[in-house]
Amino acid sequence: MPTARAHRFEARLEEKLxxxxxxxxxxxxxxxxxxxxxxxxxxxxxxxMRRAGKTMxxxxxxxxxxxxxxPREHLPYLNFExxxxxxIRAQDLxxxxxxxxxxxxxxxxxxxxxxxxxxxxxxxxxxRFVRRLLDEERVEVxxxxxxxxxxxxxxxxxxxxxxxxxxxxxxxxREALAAAARQAPKPPLDAVSRSQLEHAFLQWLSVGxxxxxxGLSIEVRERLLRDYVDVAMMRDVVERHAVSNVxxxxxxxxxxxxxxxxxxxxxxxxxxxxxxxxxVGREAIHHMLAHLEDCxxxxxxxxxxxxxxxxxxxxxxxxxxxxxxxxxxxxxxREQTSRALEVAVLLxxxxxxxxxxxxxxxxxxxxxxxxxxxxxxxxxxVCVDARDEATASRELRALVEAKADYPNxxxxxxxxxxxxxxxHAPADVDVLPAPEWLLET
Numbered sequence: 383m384p385t386a387r388a389h390r391f392e393a394r395l396e397e398k399l400x401x402x403x404x405x406x407x408x409x410x411x412x413x414x415x416x417x418x419x420x421x422x423x424x425x426x427x428x429x430x431m432r433r434a435g436k437t438m439x440x441x442x443x444x445x446x447x448x449x450x451x452x453p454r455e456h457l458p459y460l461n462f463e464x465x466x467x468x469x470i471r472a473q474d475l476x477x478x479x480x481x482x483x484x485x486x487x488x489x490x491x492x493x494x495x496x497x498x499x500x501x502x503x504x505x506x507x508x509x510r511f512v513r514r515l516l517d518e519e520r521v522e523v524x525x526x527x528x529x530x531x532x533x534x535x536x537x538x539x540x541x542x543x544x545x546x547x548x549x550x551x552x553x554x555x556r557e558a559l560a561a562a563a564r565q566a567p568k569p570p571l572d573a574v575s576r577s578q579l580e581h582a583f584l585q586w587l588s589v590g591x592x593x594x595x596x597g598l599s600i601e602v603r604e605r606l607l608r609d610y611v612d613v614a615m616m617r618d619v620v621e622r623h624a625v626s627n628v629x630x631x632x633x634x635x636x637x638x639x640x641x642x643x644x645x646x647x648x649x650x651x652x653x654x655x656x657x658x659x660x661x662v663g664r665e666a667i668h669h670m671l672a673h674l675e676d677c678x679x680x681x682x683x684x685x686x687x688x689x690x691x692x693x694x695x696x697x698x699x700x701x702x703x704x705x706x707x708x709x710x711x712x713x714x715x716r717e718q719t720s721r722a723l724e725v726a727v728l729l730x731x732x733x734x735x736x737x738x739x740x741x742x743x744x745x746x747x748x749x750x751x752x753x754x755x756x757x758x759x760x761x762x763x764v765c766v767d768a769r770d771e772a773t774a775s776r777e778l779r780a781l782v783e784a785k786a787d788y789p790n791x792x793x794x795x796x797x798x799x800x801x802x803x804x805x806h807a808p809a810d811v812d813v814l815p816a817p818e819w820l821l822e823t
Contacts, residue, residue, distance in 0.1 A: 387469075392477040394466045399481055402459040407445050410438035411561040411593065415550055416735055425512055425523040425541060430550035431678035431703045432618070433610055435593050436526040437461070439550050440498045443524060447496060455486055456493060461500035472507035479515065495521045503527040509541055516544060551729050552591030552704045555583060555820040561596050566821050580799045583817040587722040590706020591729075604710045611635065611679065611707065618677035619670070630655060630662045631670050638671075638680050638700045639711035642721040643750075645697040646671075646682075671700075678703050681728060686739035686752050699740050701725050719798070720766040723816055724750055727764050727796060730820055736760075743787070747780035752788065759791040764816070766798040774804035781811055794819075 413435060428436050444457045460478070462470070483490045497515070502508045502525045515521055525545070556566045559582060567575040589595060592610065595603045615635060619625050633655070638646065648671070652664045674680045681703060685696040702708060705722040712718055731738050731753045741749035741761065751762040761784050768774040781793045793811045796819055797803050803813050 388474060388477075391467065391470050391474040392481075394464070395460070395475070395478045396481045398460050398464070399458060399478060403455060403457075403485075407448065407457075408438065408441045409445070410435070410441065411553070411557055413439050413442060413550065414554065414556055414733075415439060415548060416733070425516065425525055425545040427545050427547045428524060428526040428550060429547055429678075431552070431610075432614055433592055433594060434550050434552050434678070434703075436550045437500050438593070440500060440524055440526055444496070444498060452496070456489070457496050457498070458482060459498040459500070462504045463501040467504070470505050472505060472509075472511040475505065475508075475511045479519065491520045493520065495519070496524070497521055498524045498526075500526045513541065513544060549732065551733060552706075553586075553593060553596070554591065554730060554733060555586055555726070555817065558582070558586045558589075558591060558596065561593065569818065571818075576800070579817050579821075580815075583820070584719070584798075587705050587719060587726060588709070590704040592704055592706060595706055603706065607704075607706055607710050611639070611710075614674075614677050614679045618679075619673040623669070623673050625670065625673065627662055627666060630660060630667070633660075634667065634670055635674065635679070636711055638674070639702045639707050640713055642701055642705075642708050642718070643699055643724045646700045647697040650697075681732070683728070683738060683740050683751075686741050696742065701728050703729070720764070723766050723796070723798065724764045726820065727751065727762065727816070731762075741780075741784045741787075743780060743783040745783055747776075747783055749780050749784045752784075752791070759788055761785065761788055761791045761793045763793075763795045765795065765802075766816075767802045768795065768797050768804040768813075769802055771805070774807075778804065778807060778811060782808055785810065 428439055430436050440459065444459060447457060448454060482495075489495065499508075499512075502512075505511070508525075512523055512525065516523060553561060559566050562582070564578075564582065567579055571579065589603065590607070592607065595606055598606065615628075615631060619631060620628060625631055634651065637651065648664055648667045652662065652667055655662050671680075671682070675682055679702070681701045683699040683701070684693050685698075687693040687696070702711075702725060705725045708718050708722055708725070728738065728751065731751060734755070736753040736755050738751055738753050741752050743749070749761050750764045751760075753760045753762060761781055763777050763781050765773065765777045768777060777795060781795065785791065785793050793808075795804070795807065795811055795813045796816045797813060798816060800815050803815070807813050
């Protein structure tokens, strides 16, 4: 016999189902995300940092299907981030499917229904429910969650090959332009279009790409972004992984976000903490870093190496998930435009589905990124202003050295604007303004 608890969840789920079917689909900035149409018997997991826009992307998928003629009753949506659903378990969701097909009995196993489940990781045992839904009904399923561990590594075993992932980052430059109701200019650019693009580009590097941060004052924006980081730390790391040493976690976050693109060594961080009388183990720091990457607060890069030993002995490079976090956590007061651009380029490479590492040449010089895809390999150096001959020589030297080890790779130097390009570059190195590269399809 159903318990009072089960009746409570059943009633709330029916309310949310009815609301999701009749409420207008929210409008928002279109996201240019590599997202497949749902496949039969597969779930698509939409993952990313909190507040990056995953919920609006689910609604975008619904809007696109509705615009293509799919009836609204075929597009149910539920968000499980609801205080009235705290404690809900997979077995409680059976009533949801039954309630839907009581409303639309003629659709069962005759029409494909697109289910969108937002923040589904809050349902204990959700994967069993989703697998059963895929097995028993004619559906495509989209899931969202804030933790990469919940919807990436764990989904691989929990869903047993029944799901794949789509990552939603904060706004790209193209998306930031769309959010400001501006069209991305198409080449060739005239002088006016180029000036407008460069202005918007520099503003985006400073503000970052979190949707809610657009158009805010500096003071309000920094408070908002600091809150994002605090929530990610406390809910996605401390609560989820039972991390008890919050003091060290906060120090680690400040260090990583305040040194974008910097080399990070667990050994050095551990030694520094120990010298200050802070008790923490190396293994605990390794776990904290992994948790911070799982919740998308940071991205880490390994050196590109042909042996596991060489890869492990070199420090990782660590980047924040968004350029807007840099001024919030940088205590040095130094100019950070170049670092912000490096973050922006890494995130764009991730959006394009590239496998990314950094390069250290035989002479000890560094190339920011080596990016691989089915279409080839690129060596990418990032330098906002390469007009100074010494700066240009340093950046180009590393590219030329790396090219010897990657003879089939395209070598690319990305600069802030056309005016910041070096006077001379080797014939086998392409020099491009970053805004134009960022807008490439």
